[in-house]
Amino acid sequence: MSEIVVVIDDKHCDDMDSVVTRLSDAGVEVAKINPNEGVIEGLVESYKVKDIDEMPGVEYVRTVFTYAADYPPGDPRDRNGR
Numbered sequence: 001m002s003e004i005v006v007v008i009d010d011k012h013c014d015d016m017d018s019v020v021t022r023l024s025d026a027g028v029e030v031a032k033i034n035p036n037e038g039v040i041e042g043l044v045e046s047y048k049v050k051d052i053d054e055m056p057g058v059e060y061v062r063t064v065f066t067y068a069a070d071y072p073p074g075d076p077r078d079r080n081g082r
Contacts, residue, residue, distance in 0.1 A: 002046040003064040004028070008038040012057030016040075019057045026052055 006028075008019055016035045023040060024030055027048055032041040038059075044052065046066050053061040071078040 001043055001069045002049055002066045003043055004041070004049060004052070005062045005064060006040040006042070006052065007059040007062070008040065008057055009059040010038070013038040015057070019055075022055060022057070023052065026055065028052065 006019075006023065008016065012019055013035070016033065016038070020030055020033060020040060023042065026044075028040075028042040028044045030040060030042045034040070046063075049061055049063060052058060069077065
């Protein structure tokens with residue numbers, strides 16, 4: 001999992017809700033939205049960061065922290081069944 005900061009490009013700052021929706025649909029658990037700065041903070045599976053960086057309206061993505069999340073068996077986020 002990666003904690004990320006997404007910086008929105010100037011053309012999309014007035015359409016922050018749409019960008020947040022696209023990020024959520026892409027799997028980002030949005031934690032904080034700062035419309036004045038055009039910044040969205042969230043948590044996402046690490047392998048999705050590159051795709052998010054290429055989304056329309058995204059200037060760039062900064063990965064703040066990455067860690068391995070070992071979820072218990074039966075949890076929908078569990079990947080290895082252990």
